[in-house]
Amino acid sequence: MEQTLYEKVGGEEAISKVVDYFYSELVLKDDTVNHFFEHTDMEKQRRHQTKFISFALGGPNQYSGKSMAKAHEGMNIQPAQFDAIAGHLGTALAHFGVEEADINTALSKVASLKEDITYK
Numbered sequence: 001m002e003q004t005l006y007e008k009v010g011g012e013e014a015i016s017k018v019v020d021y022f023y024s025e026l027v028l029k030d031d032t033v034n035h036f037f038e039h040t041d042m043e044k045q046r047r048h049q050t051k052f053i054s055f056a057l058g059g060p061n062q063y064s065g066k067s068m069a070k071a072h073e074g075m076n077i078q079p080a081q082f083d084a085i086a087g088h089l090g091t092a093l094a095h096f097g098v099e100e101a102d103i104n105t106a107l108s109k110v111a112s113l114k115e116d117i118t119y120k
Helices: 005-009 009-027 042-056 081-093 100-111
Strands: none
Touching: 005 009, 005 100, 009 042, 009 081, 042 100, 081 100
8 A cells, every 4th residue: 555645754743843844944034924924823833734734745634723715814925925935845845855756746735725825
C-alpha cells in the first residue's frame, strides 16, 4: 500500500517542525506578508496550520478551524502574497528534506485553495 504524503514527511510531529520553521524563519521575516500576522496568536496559528497541512497531505482530519474563505475574510490577500506564502511552504518543506515531487504535490493542493483565500 502506498504511503500518503503525510506519512512520507513523517506525520504530524514532522509537519509541526515544518510549520514552526515556515513561520519563524520565513513568513514572519517577510515584510510583504508578515503584517497579516501582527495581531495573531501564533501558537494557536501554528497548531491550526499543523493540523490543516497534515490533513491536506493525507493525514487524519483534525482540522476544525474556519473555512478558508471565512478565515481570510477581510484580509484582501493578493495573488502575489498568496504565492509568497505558498513559496515559503515549499522552502520549509525542502529545508526538512522533502523531495521536490512531493513538495510540488503539496503546493498543488495549496494552490487549489487560492480562490478561497485571495481577494476576501
